[in-house]
Amino acid sequence: MHSSKLRMISLGQSFGAIAVGIVGCLAASGCVPVAVTAAGVGMASGVSHTLGGIVYKTFAAPQTKVQRATVAALRKMQVKVTETKREDNKELITARAADRDIEIEIEALTPNTTRITVVVKKDGGLIRDSATATEIILQTEKLVGTG
Numbered sequence: 001m002h003s004s005k006l007r008m009i010s011l012g013q014s015f016g017a018i019a020v021g022i023v024g025c026l027a028a029s030g031c032v033p034v035a036v037t038a039a040g041v042g043m044a045s046g047v048s049h050t051l052g053g054i055v056y057k058t059f060a061a062p063q064t065k066v067q068r069a070t071v072a073a074l075r076k077m078q079v080k081v082t083e084t085k086r087e088d089n090k091e092l093i094t095a096r097a098a099d100r101d102i103e104i105e106i107e108a109l110t111p112n113t114t115r116i117t118v119v120v121k122k123d124g125g126l127i128r129d130s131a132t133a134t135e136i137i138l139q140t141e142k143l144v145g146t147g
Helices: 002-028 032-039 063-076 130-146
Strands: 055-059 080-087 090-097 100-110 113-122
Touching (some): 055 130, 063 080, 063 090, 063 130, 100 130
Antiparallel strands (some): 055 113, 080 090, 090 100, 100 113
């Protein structure tokens, strides 16, 4: 009986080591987005990230509603919108806060599904600020829910 418990513990440890090894191999083999996704499964915020600092989320809401909520979120955060333009099914917003350049793409996937992608670049684009990008999306999410 003691040896069967020992085998179960050993099996559990082996499975954990295998899982860590798989994520490590994915990261080392150039499948970084897959590894980051595998490591981040179960994120409570529902906001997705890539290793390059790009943050995105898909809303079950029309593009105009998400666009209005995004602009309101930026206003609430006192972020200055420098330009907005439309390209096909995408609304592009550029903004500035302190030493950060913000690029937001709001893409209509269907009449009631919209994907928002936020990139915040610091120091001329050398550094990506995913924390600020995430906060923009979280503030937008609050307003989409109430607006």
